[in-house]
Amino acid sequence: FxxxxxxxxxxxxxxxxxxxxxxxxxxxxxxxxxxxxxxxxxxxxxxxxxxxxxxxxxxxxxxxxxxxxxxxxxxxxxxxxxxxxxxxxxxxxxxxxxxxxxxxxxxxxxxxxxxxxxxxxxxxxxxxxxxxxxxxxxxxxxxxxxxDPERLRELTAELKALPSAVQLVLDRAEALQALARKYAGHRNFMYIGRGINYPIALEGALKLKEISYLHAEGYAAGELKHGPIALLDRNFPVFAIATQAATLEKMVSNIQEVIARDAPVVALISEGDDTLAEVELDRIEIPPVSEFLSPIPNVVALQLFAYFVASERGCNVDQPRNLAKSVTVE
Structure with a gap:
């Protein structure tokens, strides 16, 4: 710097x-x-x-x-x-x-x-x-x-490889557009994540709110039973960030709880991971990267989904209503 x-x-x-x-x-x-x-x-x-x-x-x-x-x-x-x-x-x-x-x-x-x-x-x-x-x-x-020097070299190499992972997500835009077309008619969405991907759940929900004018909430997945799960039914889709992570088993349990309430689930999963293979849900495959760096490809997928939902709804993606690029007054 x-x-x-x-x-x-x-x-x-x-x-x-x-x-x-x-x-x-x-x-x-x-x-x-x-x-x-x-x-x-x-x-x-x-x-x-x-x-x-x-x-x-x-x-x-x-x-x-x-x-x-x-x-x-x-x-x-x-x-x-x-x-x-x-x-x-x-x-x-x-x-x-x-x-x-x-x-x-x-x-x-x-x-x-x-x-x-x-x-x-x-x-x-x-x-x-x-x-x-x-x-x-x-x-x-x-x-x-x-x-230690070895961990520093590994982390640096992983960071340098991230643009390729992001490009692979962008290459799957058609699949994301198809999902957006399927879900654009819903009025409410919930996004859940754990660990370093919890803020990505919050950001995914914010993007959908900003450009499609749909109600969306982001939560730490472990908080579902502490109130938010009361909202869920077949008209309340849940976006679950379920890429490879130390807490993936816990996230799978959260997803099963959501499905038990008849709520549709869209899951971000790591490419090649069959943990959720037997679960009935929509999937978005993300190139496998370490959990620590997964927020970057994961958020690109959520940004694209929000973009396509807004487009399906005829919203102005670049200039959403009531918002300014820079908030220079209180």
């Missing part, structure tokens, strides 16, 4: 990390928590910028505050990093716009270099944000000697 601005010595002094963001960037931050805590073993808290700015956060000079915003002009996130600086915390912003207000008012900046994003709903910049957070996690882990 050329403009990162923080030295290895300063990074070693970081005791904890606070991430502040809004909307899609907030879900990227939630993913960042999983990434950084696993790689660098630094405690991370994620908070909506709109809440952070109005309370008295417990931060000081040993806290690293990371502001995440595609535009670098999001009003609440900009106010949040200003509050962090007032409290003497070090601030790094992750943004796509060179010279934006957040970039100029931070101690360091990580630029996405994703190019202009025309559509209001963030898609490629969401992927760029989480890619940068993977790289930041690696940097923090390397500084703290949390990654």
């Amino acid at each position: 050329e403009e990162f601005g923080l030295t290895d010595r300063q990074l070693l002094k970081v005791r904890d990390i606070k991430m502040v963001a809004a909307g899609t960037s907030y879900y990227a931050a939630l993913l960042g928590k999983y990434i950084i805590e696993e790689l660098a073993r630094i405690p991370v808290e994620v908070e909506p910028a709109s809440e952070f700015r109005y309370r008295q956060p417990i931060i000081d000079q040993d806290t690293l505050v990371i502001g995440i915003s595609q535009s670098g002009e999001t009003a609440d996130t900009l106010a949040a990093i200003r509050e962090a600086r007032r409290c003497k915390a070090r601030v790094v912003s992750v943004t796509n716009v060179v010279g934006s207000s957040m970039a100029l008012e931070s101690d360091g900046v990580i630029y996405l270099h994703a190019g202009p994003e025309i559509g209001v709903a963030s898609t490629k910049t969401f992927i760029a944000h989480i890619t940068c957070l993977y790289l930041l996690g690696i940097r923090l882990a390397a500084v703290r000697h949390r990654l």
Whole structure:
């Protein structure tokens, strides 16, 4: 990161990390928590910028505050990093716009270099944000000697292979379009995920809401029995992120609970995995990658599904109603 601005010595002094963001960037931050805590073993808290700015956060000079915003002009996130600086915390912003207000008012900046994003709903910049957070996690882990050289080489090779996995998902657009055509008439959707893919469930639901104007909710799959399962019937499809993971057996159990309530299920599964072969549901095969990096190909599939549902419904995908690309006022 050329403009990162923080030295290895300063990074070693970081005791904890606070991430502040809004909307899609907030879900990227939630993913960042999983990434950084696993790689660098630094405690991370994620908070909506709109809440952070109005309370008295417990931060000081040993806290690293990371502001995440595609535009670098999001009003609440900009106010949040200003509050962090007032409290003497070090601030790094992750943004796509060179010279934006957040970039100029931070101690360091990580630029996405994703190019202009025309559509209001963030898609490629969401992927760029989480890619940068993977790289930041690696940097923090390397500084703290949390990654042995072999694991670092493996992780780097896996990251470099991700564009091929994403392309394979894009190549399956016709299958996703067919599923969108099947489900576009439903008014309610639920998305469930576990572990590092829980924020992807939240983001998948948000994308569907933003561009198709359909009601969609994202949940941690283990929370189903704590209320959300009461909603389910044959008119309430559930999107389950069931790619290879340490908790796949638990997700399979969740899917069976959903099917028992007559709710239709669409499952993201790893290509070649027959765990759900005997279960009656719709499947989207995702190229096999490690659980740790699976959010990237998984979210591309959910973005495409939302796009095709919106198209089936005749919605303006690039300029959805009531939304702005950058929210510069409260």
